[in-house]
Amino acid sequence: MARTKTPPPPPAHQMRQTTLFDALPRARPQQPQARRAHEPDALDQKLDLALSAVFGHQGFRPGQRATCRAAAQGRDCVVILPTGGGKSLCYQLPAVITRGVTIVVSPLLSLIEDQVSTLISLERCGGVPAAHLTSSTKETTSRAILRELHSAAEGRVDYPTLKLLYVTPERLALSENFRDVLEKLHRANLLARIVVDEAHCVSEWGHDFRPDYRKLGQLRSFLPGVPFMALTATATQACESDLRKSLKIKPTAHAHRTSADRPNLRFGVRDFSDCSPVNAAASFFLSHTSRVDGVWAPPDATPPKPSPRQERHTRRVALMASGPRTHPHTGTPSPLPPHAADAYNAQEDVRDAVVDFVRRRAGQCGIVYCMTQADAEACADHLTDKLKDVGTTAHHYHAGMTQLQRRVVQAAWQQGKLDVVCATIAYGMGIDKADVRYVVHASLAKSLEGYYQEAGRAGRDGRASECLMLYRDQDVGKVQKLLRGFGRKKRRGPKLQRDLDRLDDMARYCGMKDGCRRRQLVGHFGKDPGPSSGGGPCCDLCDARNPALRPPAPPPKPPAVRKRGPPVPQPRVRKAPEVVDLLGDSDDEVLASKRARA
Known part of the structure; x- marks a missing residue:
């Protein structure tokens, strides 16, 4: 009896490697689910990993993921979130995962110092490299920061150590040396983005307008192609339109605006x-x-x-x-x-x-x-x-x-x-x-x-x-x-x-x-938030x-009971004819007699 020949094995490039997944039972095919806004990709994985490993958060707040994706892809962004809505993460997270340094323009020294101290003290990752160039920065520190940026821009080092550099608008407006550094970083493709925090200060319609903020739009002329991100919590429609025009933000920029309501x-x-x-x-x-x-x-x-x-x-x-x-000489109160x-x-x-x-x-x-x-x-x-x-x-x-x-x-x-x-x-x-x-x-x-x-x-x-x-x-x-x-x-x-x-x-x-x-x-x-839920x-x-929150009304007092005594006789007073009109008497006969005597 002739033996059947065993078929030859397939070529090596066509062989499929056996894995542990092949030994698992096959699940039944399920109905197709609704497609998400976008399928998770490598960028989403990097964002999720950095969010957990660096900042210690387990998930994004509404609008944060889309804004971080747009920023990491090099798009202009306008973000209007209520106070406490997570605006800082929208530019700090993309700065961590992208190449180069992010310049953050902020109006107040207290705000800048608080942000920098928070970043460098993150315990999960050992801190994010951040610094600030303000009037309170020591001269030696300022020189060291500029020296490092120059070295990276001129190619002496591969990339700058800093990921975020906070500056005031006055620094950008008055320091020619710092502008030269930004131009060199841009030519070396090491300037990630320009972030304008508290962007309502740009607009003349804003409640805290600052002229130096208005000059930030000039950066577009010698930094072409650098993405801008504007963030604020308090901007009306007129203020938003004005800051877009001032910063020359494209109409196709990513925009995220939510209600300013704070229900708590x-x-x-x-x-x-x-x-x-x-x-x-x-x-x-x-x-x-x-x-x-x-x-x-x-x-x-x-x-x-x-x-x-x-x-x-x-x-x-x-x-x-x-x-x-007080009196200037005696000190006594006037x-x-x-x-x-x-x-x-x-x-x-x-x-x-x-x-x-x-x-x-x-x-x-x-x-x-x-x-x-x-x-x-x-x-x-x-x-x-x-x-x-x-x-x-x-x-x-x-x-x-x-x-x-x-x-x-x-x-x-x-x-x-x-x-x-x-x-x-x-x-x-x-x-x-x-x-x-x-x-x-x-x-x-x-x-x-x-x-x-x-x-x-x-x-x-x-x-x-x-x-x-x-x-x-x-x-x-x-x-x-x-x-x-x-x-x-x-x-x-x-x-x-x-x-x-x-x-x-x-x-x-x-x-x-x-x-x-x-x-x-x-x-x-x-945006009207609608009536309160109560x-x-x-x-x-x-x-x-609200009757449930209204304080209880005091109990009504019982009406006073008056004891009625015997009627008191009132003396009869005869009115003089001269005061009849003043007292409002309408007796026709008395009025007629008065007119006859007149």
């Missing part, structure tokens, strides 16, 4: 305006007029200009309202006129209200924003003096302190050794502290954009937090004086008018009697309408 924040306003007749009449006048060319006037009337005497009186009242003054004394008492009432608010939250971390440096120091001293019994510590923070003093206060607050920081608006922009439970504004903010950004420092961990505004009518005049400027720096023109209009919106928000403050704030940025914090006006 509760907003409230307490009115501490002086209720004297003069201020009551002023409040009525302000509520029934509008500002035209910087002057309050009825909408259908020609706006009158204030006389020099009125301007001097306004300055005098604002000066006296800041507190009691008496205040009644209206200034009332304003000073109202300011003391505001500070006492801050003390009561913080006392009920002893042990929690918070920020108290004040209008001036003197107000911040006085508020911090008042809190320290009144809250010794509960162990609450407070300190002031403003631009009048030295750099070392500001660093000490910021480090103590970040590490939890300091409970409350009483600061001017220069503090808090971009500060990444998650457990801030409340933000109190002891004076009126200049705009809704600025107020929402400052209030957004609270509740970055997603837990319920409070944002309280202590409002006084006197603050409107004080802010107007600050906006108009003094002496040679006095402002005029359409920019001043826009700032005054923003102040009007802020005062209108504080004067709301119905509606919802949260919807008013979020709707200002172009289950979480919202605002004081919504709480007043």
